[in-house]
Amino acid sequence: MKLQLKRPLAFFDLETTGTNIGADRIVEISVIKLHPDGTDEVKTWRVHPGIPIPLESSLVHGIYDEHIQNEKQFKELGQEIADFIHESDLAGYNSNKFDIPMLMEEFLRAGVNFDLESRHFVDVQNIFHQMEQRTLKAAYQFYCNKEILNAHSAEADTRATMEVLLAQIERYADTEWEDKKGNRSKPVVGDVEALHKFTNLSRPVDFAGRMVYNEQGEELINFGKHKGKRVEDVFDVEPSYYSWMMQGDFPLYTKRKLEEIYKRWNAKKAASRQQNRVQPPNQGGGAPSSNNVFQNNGPKSSPSIHQGQQQYPKPFKKKEEPAKPVDEDMLAQLANKFRKG
Structure with a gap:
């Protein structure tokens, strides 16, 4: 038609x-x-x-x-x-x-x-989606050709889910799949790690998908005005965003993962501040930080003083005045000084 x-x-x-x-x-x-x-x-x-x-x-x-x-x-x-x-x-x-x-x-x-x-x-x-239903009942019928007995009871649904997975592994063992980048693979195999990767293609951080990992394994915000930005970058420009999310109507696990990222970000900031407070040692050639020759870590050495020898302040020395010319009064005083009594 x-x-x-x-x-x-x-x-x-x-x-x-x-x-x-x-x-x-x-x-x-x-x-x-x-x-x-x-x-x-x-x-x-x-x-x-x-x-x-x-x-x-x-x-x-x-x-x-x-x-x-x-x-x-x-x-x-x-x-x-x-x-x-x-x-x-x-x-x-x-x-x-x-x-x-x-x-x-x-x-x-x-x-x-x-x-x-x-x-x-x-x-x-x-x-x-409506013609090919995506319910457990439809999957059980499609892959296992069975009807679920006691459907919607926990044990019956759990057993049906297990049987569906086993049937999927057998059905798609040699089936190629192409991702959005054109890469081809056979992802449905009897390996849990491989199945984990295939069933978590969006790479969520928190299951709810409010945060996802990028190709480098960095956490990104996946909603709202900061969508696509690194979570740590958002904290850099808007630290209050953390409080807004923690107080908002988000799943507890989302908040737990956000808190882990926030603590890691805070630790990096603290380490950076500590590093900035540590001043590198004076390698010579620069002026001392104080005119006092004594510092908190002991006396400074001078190139003219041997290592280990302590340096003290030099005593004050009065400036010498120029000698006066000899006159008659001075000669009279000397004669009187040496005159025999």
């Missing part, structure tokens, strides 16, 4: 600086406009986001700052994009939750009038 269209259906996808709809920006948009007669038009725009692209995002879509430095910003392209899809319904993958809201944010910021009220939206991911 073919797709019956009354008007064009615009399939589109966005590459962005991140996943925060309010704060992040589009760096690329590609649209395939499928017409009712079966023909299609394709247009792709690279967009300067006006903000740096985080490395973590560039590693996913391959677009770096240097690739868009000469491109137009969305406010210059928005009307052209709107004109291309103005009469179309919209379709995408996870588009209802991400692509359409992100596109509308950009239109609103650019002052472009784009009406959603009369359009239809087709989210292909929703069809996939």
Whole structure:
């Protein structure tokens, strides 16, 4: 059965600086406009986001700052994009939750009038998830060809989960998988460490995903205004962010991991302050810090004094006056002094 269209259906996808709809920006948009007669038009725009692209995002879509430095910003392209899809319904993958809201944010910021009220939206991911359920019951039926007896009892669900994993290892033993960077591997194997890596691809620090690890193993904030920034860097510029999170409605384990990072950051700061307080020893050639020859660590040595010999202050010596010329009075005084009695 073919797709019956009354008007064009615009399939589109966005590459962005991140996943925060309010704060992040589009760096690329590609649209395939499928017409009712079966023909299609394709247009792709690279967009300067006006903000740096985080490395973590560039590693996913391959677009770096240097690739868009000469491109137009969305406010210059928005009307052209709107004109291309103005009469179309919209379709995408996870588009209802991400692509359409992100596109509308950009239109609103650019002052472009784009009406959603009369359009239809087709989210292909929703069809996939609803037709191929992702419940334990569906997985048990798919992998083990069994129905769970006493479903939703703890023991029955636990045993079903164990059997599903064993069946997955057998089913996917030689199945290749490709990651977002194009790397191919066979990740579903009978090794717990390998399964751990495959089932934690987002590399969360705290399970809730409020913090994640980057490629270097450093903790990053994964939400809000500091999304994509190193946690320690956030503490450097906004130390109160720690208190805000600790007092906020975050999971206890998230707070526990945040506290570990904060203590490590504080220890580094204390070590740095201590190092700055220690003054390097005087290596010679510089003036002493005081005119007093005695210091707290003992008398100073002078190049003219042997090592180990103590130096004392020199006694005050009165300045000698020039000799007076000999006169008759002086000769008379000398004669009287030596005159025999």
